[in-house]
Amino acid sequence: MFGPVLLAAARSDGIRRLVSTARVTRPVVDRFVAGEGLETCLETVRSLTARGLDVTLDHLGEDTTDRLEAKRNRDAYLALAHALAAEGLGARAEMSVKLTAFGQALPGGGHDIAIANVRPVVEAAAEAGTTVTLDMEDHTTVDSTLAVLDELRAGFPQTGAVLQSYLFRTEDDCKALAGQGSRVRLVKGAYNEPASVAYQRKADVDRAYVRCLKILLSGSGYPMVGTHDPRMVAVAQELARRLGRKHDEFEFQMLYGIRESEQLRLASEGHRMRVYVPYGTDWYGYFMRRLAERPANLGFFLRSLATR
Ligand code: FAD
Numbered sequence: 001m002f003g004p005v006l007l008a009a010a011r012s013d014g015i016r017r018l019v020s021t022a023r024v025t026r027p028v029v030d031r032f033v034a035g036e037g038l039e040t041c042l043e044t045v046r047s048l049t050a051r052g053l054d055v056t057l058d059h060l061g062e063d064t065t066d067r068l069e070a071k072r073n074r075d076a077y078l079a080l081a082h083a084l085a086a087e088g089l090g091a092r093a094e095m096s097v098k099l100t101a102f103g104q105a106l107p108g109g110g111h112d113i114a115i116a117n118v119r120p121v122v123e124a125a126a127e128a129g130t131t132v133t134l135d136m137e138d139h140t141t142v143d144s145t146l147a148v149l150d151e152l153r154a155g156f157p158q159t160g161a162v163l164q165s166y167l168f169r170t171e172d173d174c175k176a177l178a179g180q181g182s183r184v185r186l187v188k189g190a191y192n193e194p195a196s197v198a199y200q201r202k203a204d205v206d207r208a209y210v211r212c213l214k215i216l217l218s219g220s221g222y223p224m225v226g227t228h229d230p231r232m233v234a235v236a237q238e239l240a241r242r243l244g245r246k247h248d249e250f251e252f253q254m255l256y257g258i259r260e261s262e263q264l265r266l267a268s269e270g271h272r273m274r275v276y277v278p279y280g281t282d283w284y285g286y287f288m289r290r291l292a293e294r295p296a297n298l299g300f301f302l303r304s305l306a307t308r
Pocket residue numbers: 134135136137162164185187188189190191226227228229230232253254255258259275276293294
């Protein structure tokens with residue numbers, strides 16, 4: 001019931017200022033975000049990889065409204081890629097980027113600005129022995145993001161993308177991206193989407209997730225199963241078993257701070273388990289989406305406000 005309100009708040013500058021500057025918010029944010037700077041993020045990477053988990057790193061930022069900020073976001077990712085290379089972490093750590101942080105929504109050529117900013121990051125990732133996955137944002141960005149993916153994959157075929165099962169179009173997108181060499185993270189979707197483009201009932205989103213899993217796991221690409229849902233994890237395991245997929249032919253992904261014992265359990269069973277680790281100062285939109293996903297997260301936040 002609170003989900004749509006929180007997702008609307010995620011895009012409100014006024015509420016952003018209020019929540020971001022409230023000191024009480026910080027301990028709750030720390031549950032989901034691995035610090036503000038690169039060094040803290042790298043400490044988290046070392047600790048997670050030492051426990052058998054792989055990572056994908058997100059330098060927080062989205063909905064960039066000016067070109068300079070888009071370049072600053074690009075530079076943050078370049079610094080991250082260089083740090084991963086210096087630490088020899090390329091085999092365990094990849095990077096996730098939001099194209100709106102790179103200028104995708106800027107008027108007058110946002111799509112091209114985003115490509116110009118993301119390309120050097122993808123090159124730096126390859127030099128560091130790793131790769132980039134393009135996060136998926138709201139439905140208005142999907143065509144542009146998949147077109148950027150196409151361009152990037154021409155030079156860097158290992159570049160990945162995210163597909164969201166709540167969108168009606170996604171089964172077709174899964175079919176188009178189930179081929180050799182493609183890397184797709186399947187998620188349910190985290191934005192406030194209208195009934196004209198997306199399923200509104202959780203049961204329909206879940207059923208679509210299973211259909212998409214079938215398409216991706218039956219294909220010849222590398223599926224990345226992004227969910228905390230025990231039912232979806234079990235379905236993916238069963239489908240993989242039936243389809244003869246080995247443990248290194250797909251992976252599970254979960255968000256930092258969510259279901260950690262399940263992350264470790266899957267890794268201990270021999271699955272590749274990748275943790276999505278966000279860091280940086282621009283945590284507001286990410287944080288609000290986590291609150292919207294789960295009433296228990298919202299309750300934790302409200303209780304921490306009440307006890308201050
Ligand atoms: P839900 O349907 O939210 O929950 C189902 C069940 O999972 C719950 O009943 C509960 O049993 C369990 N569960 C869920 N959360 C918790 C929790 N906090 N603690 C304990 N149990 C829990 N969305 C996008 O739109 N674009 C992206 O690029 C994107 N990238 C993502 C990357 C990763 C690695 C992951 C894991 C998610 C990403 N998402 C992204 C978010 C995603 O779309 C969902 O909003 C989010 O994962 C919640 O859906 P769910 O499948 O985890 O399960």
